[in-house]
Amino acid sequence: MILGVALAQPATTTVSAVVAVRDGALLGVVSGAEPWEARAPSPGMADYLRRARAVCVAVDLDTVRPAPVAAIRVAGSCPPALRPLAGWPKGSGLATIVRGGHTLTGRQLARLDTAAVRRFAAGAGLTDFAVTASGSPVLADHELAVAEIIAAEVPGARITLSYEFGRAGLREREDDAIMNAALGPEAGRVADEVARAFPGLPLFFARSGDGLVASHYFRRYPLVCYAGATASEARGLAAMASLVPLPAPPEADTAERSQGAGPLRGPAEDAAARVQGLVADAVGWSRQEAGIAAEERPLDGLGFARGAARRGDGARGELVAPAAAFGAALAGPTAEVERIVQARGRAELDRVLDSARDEALARVVSAGAAPGSARIASTTVNPLSYLPDGLYRLRVTAEGATP
CATH class of the missing domain: 3.40.50 (Rossmann fold)
Incomplete structure (x- = not known):
């Protein structure tokens, strides 16, 4: 089980939502902008804390005070x-x-x-x-x-x-x-406070694009997580939309649908059911905004986000923090290597590529991936224009799974 955590802005060490996720399913939600240490988790969430194997944190660093x-x-x-x-x-x-x-x-x-x-x-x-x-x-x-x-x-x-x-x-x-x-000093402070809030659990932080990095990597390279919450929110909203293939009937009540979502064991599970109900409503609204009938095609995450954003009743506000936490929990460790290299001929370029791939695999393990799970996700090679022949820009992305 993975815990996804969304930190509030601008108080970046205040928890605004915690979600429990297993095999891509949303099991429980605890929301509320107050210091996590002061919270008394529900019995269901306390059980999640005991069973969790990692914590994935979504935070934006655009509001922190930069050091000289x-x-x-x-x-x-x-x-x-x-x-x-x-x-x-x-x-x-x-x-x-x-x-x-x-x-x-x-x-x-x-x-x-x-x-x-x-x-x-x-x-x-x-x-x-x-x-x-x-x-x-x-x-x-x-x-x-x-x-x-x-x-x-x-x-x-x-x-x-x-x-x-x-x-x-x-x-x-x-x-x-x-x-x-x-960003380094503030990133260190954020990592320290989250570690105190979730003692004994491996910590990961969401990157600005895709993926996660381990806590020590976040301290060393905080820039890669500059917009981690924003990216996680988009990923979480897209995943939530995909969980609801059909629009809810307009007259259906959110509470009624929540009661049909399975046995509710406490406030955390109740909140998860409410989030799922809000998602079902938002998918219906978003289909209407996009003019998509249920039988035509699934709603993509961007269409969902656009439709939900146009609602004026605050429902999207209830979704933002859980969506960011959910998006972080769904991600896996990711690392990139970008280099400019000089290679005279295909054989030399292949050797350089092999070296870059090895470095990317080492980086993703350093970023927290289980060693046996590391793999190359993508490789891009582009010749540089208006420069001597044999100069290339390489970009290699490696991915892995949390331990």
Whole structure:
């Protein structure tokens, strides 16, 4: 059994819904925005807590307070408007540019200015660092060297390296690294508080797209979970819609349908039945909005969400938190590897692909997948235009199951 948990916004450590899920079925729901430690779970939910094998958390990080970041760019000089942190809010941190970096073909632009890195790290007065070197998606040597210097100068520093995010553009990759570093302290706080609320259970956090990551991965790469609740809500609503293939009769009462949903053992199961009844109603409303007859085709999740969103009676509000928790509980650990590589010929490209696939499998196990369950879900290879032949962007996605 898996517990799905939706955290409220903006108080990201307040639980707004907990659902119990087994084999894709919604067994119980506990709703209410109050600290979980203060709650006295129903006997049914207390039993779920004892039987749960993992907790999957849906949270958005867009409302947390970002920490100031020390940003280091390893590249050539640039105009002030293009410097690191240019355009970021005041108080976002401080930044420097040091000599070094590579081209996308792996040619070194300049030797790394290690002395400048050491001076900046020692004088920054911060513990969250973001390092971006030109050419690092192809060759990350200078980013790794900078990280070693920072670790020696600032014991306990949290360091984000841009090559781990894989984007080709230096500014885009740099912004990702800075944002990841800025979210780190708050992500750690959220993970700590959820761990205290659900002691002894493995914790997973929903990614912004598909899948989950383990708690330690969430602490290290919080950016991948930036919109975890939003993504989980969409997935949960889609799954809820698929559970109701036929629209409910307009005159049917939600409570009457709930009574026919099977034996109810307590408030958690009662709430689950109510959510299922609301879903049945919402599917009917959404079919009317989309003009879909029952015999034509099933309602997709997007159509369901659109129809439910147009209701003005607050029913969708009752669905949002359980849907986010349900969507998180349905997901599995996922990890991605994105790289820019140079390969001269098919044989070399195949070797690079094998290496990227191995890395993706290792990452998904690190993200919490049971080792025997890890598999490659997708592989994308695209040649880069307007650059020398033999340059490709690789994207490999691996999936697995929770232990």
